[in-house]
Amino acid sequence: MIRTRWKHVSMLLVLLLTTVTVLSACTKSDNGNGNANTAQTNTDSKATSSNNASGNEAADNAGAGATNAGNGDPITLRLTAWGAPDEVAAMKVAIAKYEKAHTNIKVDFQAITADYDTKLTTMVAGNDEPDVAMMESGTIAYPLAEQGKFLNLQDFLDKDGEITPDALVPNITYSAEPGNVIGVAPGPETFALFYNEDVFKDAGLTPPPSDASEAWTWDQFVEVAKKLTIDSKGRNASEEGFDPKNIKQFGVNLPTWWGVYSNFIYSNGGDFLSADGKTLGLNQPEAVEAIQKLADLINVDHVAPSPLQAKNIPGTNVALQTKKVAMAFDGQWASTGLAQSKFNYNVGVLPIMKSPMTTVVCGMFSIFKSSKHPQEAWELLKALIDPEASLDLLTAGTWMPSHKDWYTDADKLAKWTENLPSRPSGYKGAVIDVLLSHSHPTPTAYVKNFNKIMDVINPALDKVWLGKQTAKDALDAVAAKAQEQVQGRRDVG
Numbered sequence: 366m367i368r369t370r371w372k373h374v375s376m377l378l379v380l381l382l383t384t385v386t387v388l389s390a391c392t393k394s395d396n397g398n399g400n401a402n403t404a405q406t407n408t409d410s411k412a413t414s415s416n417n418a419s420g421n422e423a424a425d426n427a428g429a430g431a432t433n434a435g436n437g438d439p440i441t442l443r444l445t446a447w448g449a450p451d452e453v454a455a456m457k458v459a460i461a462k463y464e465k466a467h468t469n470i471k472v473d474f475q476a477i478t479a480d481y482d483t484k485l486t487t488m489v490a491g492n493d494e495p496d497v498a499m500m501e502s503g504t505i506a507y508p509l510a511e512q513g514k515f516l517n518l519q520d521f522l523d524k525d526g527e528i529t530p531d532a533l534v535p536n537i538t539y540s541a542e543p544g545n546v547i548g549v550a551p552g553p554e555t556f557a558l559f560y561n562e563d564v565f566k567d568a569g570l571t572p573p574p575s576d577a578s579e580a581w582t583w584d585q586f587v588e589v590a591k592k593l594t595i596d597s598k599g600r601n602a603s604e605e606g607f608d609p610k611n612i613k614q615f616g617v618n619l620p621t622w623w624g625v626y627s628n629f630i631y632s633n634g635g636d637f638l639s640a641d642g643k644t645l646g647l648n649q650p651e652a653v654e655a656i657q658k659l660a661d662l663i664n665v666d667h668v669a670p671s672p673l674q675a676k677n678i679p680g681t682n683v684a685l686q687t688k689k690v691a692m693a694f695d696g697q698w699a700s701t702g703l704a705q706s707k708f709n710y711n712v713g714v715l716p717i718m719k720s721p722m723t724t725v726v727c728g729m730f731s732i733f734k735s736s737k738h739p740q741e742a743w744e745l746l747k748a749l750i751d752p753e754a755s756l757d758l759l760t761a762g763t764w765m766p767s768h769k770d771w772y773t774d775a776d777k778l779a780k781w782t783e784n785l786p787s788r789p790s791g792y793k794g795a796v797i798d799v800l801l802s803h804s805h806p807t808p809t810a811y812v813k814n815f816n817k818i819m820d821v822i823n824p825a826l827d828k829v830w831l832g833k834q835t836a837k838d839a840l841d842a843v844a845a846k847a848q849e850q851v852q853g854r855r856d857v858g
Contacts, residue, residue, distance in 0.1 A: 437469045440738050442745055444474045445488075446499035446730075447481045451758060459754035463745055470741055481505075489514065496736040497745055500548055500729050502539050502809040503816070507855075509731075510541045516732045518546040521743045528747055534769050536725035536806040543858045548729025551750040552764040555723040555804060556628050557795045558716070559699055560692040561685045562709040564614075568593060573692070573713025575791030577721035577799050583658060586716035590616030590668035593691035602667055609667035616668035618678055618693040619659060621830045623819065624726055625694050627808060629655040633718035637808040637818070642854030645847050647822055648840040655718055656829060657836040664832035672830050682706040696726070697796050700762030704786035714795040721803040756780065762787025765800075772797055806856075813852040821847040 446456060453476045460472045475495070477484050482505040488494060489509065500506035509515065518538075522530055528549075530538065537550035558573050565572040570589060574580060581589070594602035594616040601607065602616065619625065630636065635651030638644065646652055662669040670678050670690075678684050681693045682702035693699070694715070703710050714721060730749055732742045752759060752766035759766060759781035771777045782788040782797070809815050825839040834842075 440470045440741055442470060442472050442497065442736075442738060442742055443495035444472055444497045444745065444749075445477055445481075445485060445495045446474070447477055448499075449763075451761065451763060455755040455758045455764075456749060458757075459748045459751060460745075462751075462754055463748035466748075467741070467744065470745075472745060492735075494733040494735045496738065496742040497730055497732055497749075500731050502548070502729065502807065506539060506548055506729060506731065507541070507809075507813075507815075510547045514733055514735075515541075515547045516734050516736070516739055516742075517544075518549060518732065518743075518746075519544055522546065522549075525743070525747075528750075532769055533767055534765075534772065534800060535804050536810070537727055537729075537767055539729050539810050540855060542855055548731040549746060549750060550727035550729045550767055551755070552767045553725045553727050553800060553804075554696045554698055554765065555725055555796055555800045556625065556694060556696055556715060557723065557799070558617075558692055558713045559681060559685060559695055559703065560711060560713060561688060562711050564593060564688060564691040568691075572711060573716075573791075573795075575711075575713050575794035577714050577794070577803055580714045580721050581716040583716055583718050587662070587666055587668065590662070590692065591666060592616070594668045607667075612667070612670075612674075614688050615670050615674075615678075615690045616692060617662065618675070618681065618684055618690040618695075619662055619669040620675075620694065621659075621672065621826070623808065624696070624724060626656055626659055627724045627805075628694075628715055628722055629659060629718055631724065631805045632715070632720055632722040634720075637812050637815075638851065638854055640857075642813070642857050643851070645818070645844055645851055647847070648837075648844040653836045653840055656826065656840075658718070660829045660832070660836060663830060671832075672827070682710075685710055697765060698763060700787045700792075704762050707786070711789045712791045712795045714791075714799055721799060723799050723804050724807055725800065725804045726807045726809075752777075752781070760785055760787065765796075769801075772801060811854050811856040813855055814850050817850040818847050821850060 444456075444460070446453070448456065456474065456476075460474055464470060464472060482501070485498060485505060494514070500509075519540075522528060522538075533549070534553055537553050538546050539548040539550075540546050560572060562572060570592060573589075588603070591602040593614065594607075594612060595614040596608040597611040597613050598608065602609070627637075630647075630652045633651045633655040635649060635653075635655055636646040637652075638646045639649075647656075663671050678689055679687070680702060681695045681699040683706070684690045685693060685703070686706045686708045700712075715723060730746045732739060732746060736742045748754060750767045752768055752771050755764055758764040762785075766772065766777075766781065771781065778797075782792060812818065821843050822840070825834075825843040826836075828834040829836050829839045
């Protein structure tokens, strides 16, 4: 479901969004002030008012939509989404099921395989919006939400007899502000520690625990990673004479994007912003310490590949199977490839700094306010997140259910976890239990202006991963510039 681990917004996207925003502000502004900040403030203010109003509109339109559906008038709903072929196939299954249950409704499904954000933004700029669209919180969702483009799904969640906030697993709804839900995810993705069981067996080491209460401390994890890092002469990283320049097997693979290091910032009690949203949190001691410990895996302990060495490390399934690495931090989406690789792998809970934690990341489905059939669009959204419709993806390991009872009801849980290569013995503890009890929302869900902040932070962290600066020095050096981009939290009223 995660389209990319991270990518910048394209220049075209920025240009189009900026154009739409400024035109909107100029059109609606009472004073015609062309100052960008004023325009943005006006736009935000109008968007907030519009979003608040959208709840009433949604409620009114929901009734109208239900009336249309009850009359059996022909309706066409437009849906846009991205996805791998198996994901698109699952969506088509959900759509077919939906159309069978709503014989007067036809779903015009547009699967956009490349440049999704750019193409959708072009559609929006041309007033050619779909009814329902898949969105990514880190790029396109919030810029459009700030223009007031989406219905408030909280109104539907409050009234729906089947899908309520409590019926969904934690951290899979996205809000523009408290009480204004702009998207619901078809399923969560979490992070865990995948490993090659044979490597541990050959080394005579106990593999990572899957129970969060037994999670390795950071020091325990580092010691194991050292013993599993082997140079070209067979010496491990804890032995004298170990050659860090000629490593044939790394103890762990460490992708350096925010999705991975966020797990450890949260585990260490840190955050991207302060609790009140006024201050950058990444240069605070808890976050700095977490990032520094991760960088030390590369540059001090030599148990993880450097950014340069990582270019020769294949995907998690191949890297573990070929013993390029013994362990890998990765999202649960790696399960599909691992299952297909047919070797002895398993999954453990992430090592902890202070407490067990995993970050939940996922795409979302949103409903455009311009939809003439909001209730039908909501019913379509519900069909798209129905685990029964995506059972093939669940059993393959690609997705996880969005419905909580699929984790707590034994029969439903068995449907997508029992006796499957994609769900090894550690999966329930390391992924499911941690998701339910020790998960944190992705920072893209609550950090306003996240992209702009990270545009400042990422180059600084590149120096940390390369060992050219400490985390404290690098983050302190850009803290003031990053602070200029801080605009608060979406989860604070």
